[in-house]
Amino acid sequence: MKYLYYLYQLVVVLPLFLCSTILTALVTTIGCTLGDGHFWGYYPGKLWSQFTIRILLLPVKVEGRKYVEKGQSYVFVANHQGAFDIFLIYGFLGRNFKWMMKQSLRKIPLVGKACEAAHHIFVDKSGPSKIKESYEKAREELKDGMSLVVFPEGARTHTGKMGPFRRGAFMLADELQLPVVPLTINGSFNVLPRQRDGRFVHWHPLRLTIHQPIYPVGKGADNIQTIMSESCQVIKGSLEQE
Known part of the structure; x- marks a missing residue:
């Protein structure tokens, strides 16, 4: 059955995924250039993500949408297990947001241009001034209910275990006094395990748990440390033991 699923991926999923990716990138780029960047920067990617997961026949369960309020800006922080985190959050979080992503992703043909047109935030770590520019752009985007999604680990796990969090997302939330979810x-x-059969998707259920917002309890180093520690504990507490 496993090899039949692999064959299905090669014959059916791969051509559909490539075509939908190109179409999504073009629609996003053109739409953001000519029209509402918040609309065209989110909905084509959302549909693309849902389509990708559906054609791979992966079941998805989402819990906790009741905790986020319409019109409120949030900084969402998530553990980073693999490439399918993107599809799961983009397709099923149910909130318009901007990604905070690595500068290297700008180089991906078509996709990088689409992300730039959609005003997703590339983090340039080449120097303090570049990092500051990234935060300034994030500050400009987080208005009128727009939210931000960050992977505070900074990179995907190689082992399946969650790594330590970096402070950047929590410093931004502290500066803007926004709740962290x-x-x-x-x-x-x-x-998509990184150690085996890296070119093929393995059938497995996906689950996204949205936790209650953590509101600032002040401003400064103590608040940053508090919300970072609490976020880490909450996320770890809902991780399934494999």
Whole structure:
């Protein structure tokens, strides 16, 4: 059955995924250039993500949408299990947001241009001034209910275990006095394990847990440390033991 699923991916999924990716990138770029960047920067990517997961026949469960309020800006922070974190959050979080992503992703043909047109935020770590520019752009985007999604680990896990968090997202939330919403992702590492059969997707359920917002309890180093520690504990607490 496993090899039949692999064959299905090669014959059916791969051509559909490539075509939908190119179409999504073009629609996003053109739409953001000619029209509302918040609309065209989110909905084509959302549909593309849902389509990708559906054609791979992966079941998805989302919990906790009731905790986020319409019109409120949030900084969402999630554990980073693998590539399918992108599809799960983009397709099923149910909130318009901007990604905070690595500068290197700008180089991906078509996709990088689409992300730039959609005003997603590339983090340039080449120097303090560049990092500051990234935060300034994030500050400009987080208005009128727009939110931000960050992977505070900074990179995908190689082992399936969650790594230590970096302070950047929590410093931004502290500066803007925005609530932080932890997101726990389960199953993404199993869908595309990095140690084995890296070219093929493995069938496995995906689960996205949206936790209650963590509101600032002040401003400064103590608040940053508090919300970072609490976010880490909350996310870890909902991770499934494999």
